[in-house]
Amino acid sequence: MKLKITLLFIAFISTISFAQTKVGSIDSDYIISLMPENKVILKMAQKYGAKLDSSFTVKVEDFRARLKDYQAKEKEMGDLEKKTVQKELASLEQDINQYQKNGNTLMGLKRDELMRPLYKKLSNVIAEVSKANGYTQILTTTGNQFAYLDPKFDITDLVIKKLGITVPKPTKQ
Structure with a gap:
C-alpha cells in the first residue's frame, strides 16, 4: 500500500514539474500607437467627432439666440408667457x-468600433508569437501595477517585429 501511494505521489510531482508555465508581458497600447492603421483610425474618429460637434454647435447657438431674445423681451412679457418661455x-x-452626453457615448462607441480590427490583429500576432516561443500566458503591462517584470519575458519587440512595424528612433533633446 505504501508503495502505491509513493508511486502516485512521484507520478503527481513529475506531472507538475512537466506542466511548467512560461509567462510573458506585452505593452499593447505602445504597439497600437505604432501601428500605421492607428493614424487613419484617429483621423476617422476626429471627422466623426467634428460632425457631432457641428450638430451640437447648432443646438447651442439656437439656445443662445432664444435666451437672448427672452432676455430682451422679458420686461414686456406677462407672467404666463414668461413661464412658458422659461x-x-x-x-x-x-x-x-x-x-x-449621448455624443460622448457615441464617440466612444465609434472609437471602439474603429479600433476593434487593430486589437484583433494584435491579438492574433500575440498568439502566434506566444506559441512560437513557448509562452503559456501573456500579461499586458498597460494599466496594471506590476512590482517587477523581467525584460527578457517581454514580447513587445517580437510582436512589433512580426507586425513589420518600424519603431521610431528616440530624439535627443
Whole structure:
C-alpha cells in the first residue's frame, strides 16, 4: 500500500514539474500607437467627432439666440408667457446636456468600433508569437501595477517585429 501511494505521489510531482508555465508581458497600447492603421483610425474618429460637434454647435447657438431674445423681451412679457418661455429654455438646455452626453457615448462607441480590427490583429500576432516561443500566458503591462517584470519575458519587440512595424528612433533633446 505504501508503495502505491509513493508511486502516485512521484507520478503527481513529475506531472507538475512537466506542466511548467512560461509567462510573458506585452505593452499593447505602445504597439497600437505604432501601428500605421492607428493614424487613419484617429483621423476617422476626429471627422466623426467634428460632425457631432457641428450638430451640437447648432443646438447651442439656437439656445443662445432664444435666451437672448427672452432676455430682451422679458420686461414686456406677462407672467404666463414668461413661464412658458422659461420652460422651453429649460427643456432646450436639458436637450443640449443630453445631446452632449449621448455624443460622448457615441464617440466612444465609434472609437471602439474603429479600433476593434487593430486589437484583433494584435491579438492574433500575440498568439502566434506566444506559441512560437513557448509562452503559456501573456500579461499586458498597460494599466496594471506590476512590482517587477523581467525584460527578457517581454514580447513587445517580437510582436512589433512580426507586425513589420518600424519603431521610431528616440530624439535627443
